[in-house]
Amino acid sequence: MSKQQLDFILRLSAENPPPANATPPQMREWFEAINAQTPIAEGATIETISVGPCPAELIRLPGSDEGKLMIYYHGGGFLFGSPRSHRTIATHLAKASGATVLSVDYRLAPEHPAPTAHDDAYAAYLWALDHGYQPESVVLSGDSAGGNLALAAAVRARDNGVPLPSCLVLMSPALDLASEGESHRTLADAPLVNRELMGLFNAVYVGAGDLRSPKVTPFYGDLSGLPPVLVHVGSWELLRDDSITLADRITATGASAELKVWEGMCHSWQLFAPMLEEGMASIVEAGAFVRRHTA
Template sequence: MVQSLKSRIFYYLVKRQLAALRRQNLPIAEFRLARESAATKLFTLPPNVIVEATQVAGCKAEWLRPTKPVGGGVVLYLHGGAYTSGSCITHRTIAARIAAASGRATLIIDYRLAPEHPFPAGLDDALAVYQALVESGKTPLALAGDSAGGGLALALVQRLRDQALAMPLALAVMSPWTDLTHSSETHQTKASVDPYFPTPERLVASARAYAGGTPLTHPMISPHYADLSGFPPMLIHVGEHETLLNDSIWLAQRVHAAGGAVKLKVWPGMWHVWQALGGKMREADESIAELGEFLREQF
């Protein structure tokens, strides 16, 4: 597939804007607000999704409901942000596009963030919300997430499996952060082309903040080190221009080795969570459509 001209333009725009944001070196509270402000300006909601603010299991949340649902069931979306930023606001549009593509109501939550709330606070929130959905009859359930949210989804499945709780039907993850020890060579080989993480400092600091006093190799912090047997069918999308590329490649290899059903797609020329630009460039729309179709098939 030939990379679109529009995606090439967006690549350089994103790279420039993120470099400018890094130079500001904002405190975490200001950085979070800056991300929310940028998201409201840059990203557009699809017209066929209704947003409904709510609260589930003590977490602020939003329902993204397609105006033309294709069936029952719910997608629980876990946002990215290196476990230290991100919210319903920053990821509303990508979750809404997953809702439209899957034809299912999608719930996005504000789980607790580090450094104020290190591991396992965010995972505890995700589990509490998941259980609340099950107990209220909002089933069947699937999970979706990007970056740290993808890692959190993988940790949630581990906990559900280990506690013999109801499992999700499927996992759809975008650029998941699965190895917080950063042992992969792509942290070096892809640094020059990654708009988000050209240097390791932010990821290293975020990993330490999230882990707190827990080793980074804990399987629910770094699913790369987990037993991945018994996982539901999984679709992984990742960009070629990502320092986290091997996180996805290794994840697919380990799920397959554990006997799981997994499909990995590496998108040429794409960067970390390019799906956020849905509605603006072809590659984002195509990825979301494929993720949505995968979820439809599993439901």
């Protein structure tokens, strides 16, 4: 493990904490700024398009397979984040998978509370099917809140009788919004996402609504009949048990869920690739999984 690399990155992050008493626009500005300098994959081209109710970035590298589409939903607790802030992950996923990547700029809370982001995520998948992509060539993926959206879009497609994507790639998915997992207590002060920040995310997106509702998380519902799922999570994050429990529940239905707990890694460490060896390694493994499961 590249502990020295991660420790250095976290020390730098601690020197630029979220602004106190910030408005949502100020939080977004802060988050965009701290991710603006992270290198993207060399040779990546980015085209802005519309997918249903929201814009998106269509990312290609030389040699990208135009017939394969990896839909990517960024993290940020439904409050901040964008395709721009997550270009490091999205462009390197395009490189590792050989697919074109569609990074969705879904609408954010509190201006657009639940279930807006979930509706936008599902609309992006329908857009792909309506624009000639075959379901066996489409992947749904995301980190943190985006992992929630990727899984939720697949569950909604199953429930609506829509053809399912080839596979799912989930990185540190935020699923247990009711904080019932043990890691929500034992790792409540973990880096990047702690119990206080999770409370803020829930407040702005779900408000007084039901944290267990399928409109805001698929975690507590029926997880049968899904395509193969790859789940990566760090051992040092509050959301660790979200992933462990999810994989257990999916495999209990007879479906396939590959879980890897990355020792010593914090929440969404892929954002630090290529400055962190494990960040790039996770993306490369995700790309290999996509190559195996797409036609």
